[in-house]
Amino acid sequence: MSVERTLAIIKPDAVAAGAAGKILTRVEQAGFKILALKMIRMSFDDAAGFYAVHSARPFFKSLCTFMTQGPCIPMVLEGGNAIARWRDLMGATDPAKAAAGTIRKDFAASIEANAVHGSDATTTAAFEIAYFFSARELQ
Helix, strand or coil, X not given: CCEEEEEXXXXXXXXXXXXXXHHHHHHHHCCCEEXXXXXXXXXXXXXXXXXXXXXXXXXXXXXXXXXXXXCEEEEEEEEECHHHHHHHHHCCCCHHHCCCXXXXXXXXXXXXXXXXXXXXXXXXXXXXXXXXXXXXXXX
């Protein structure tokens, strides 16, 4: 099992609902090492840069607006097969289709307000981690 790093974000809906602590508990119980974590409030430009890969999609503007509605908590997780394991713990993007016991099944309200984000590949993780954290913050 290769040790990987992935970016996870507790999104503004989950922070506003007071679910951040419960989500962090699940992260730790799943055996991830939290290398870095901070609470931020993204501007629209911050969100647009982060989600630039989706800029041509019809949901892009509403996604950026959603991500700026309140604070969020980006963090870097490390562990064996961290990307796939975090995605499994998050559950399906649509909480109605997410498996029981996943974060999105338990804390998400909709496809857009889906509580958490996770990188989908090693190249994506590298970009996303560097978007929020400097090398100094990951020492």
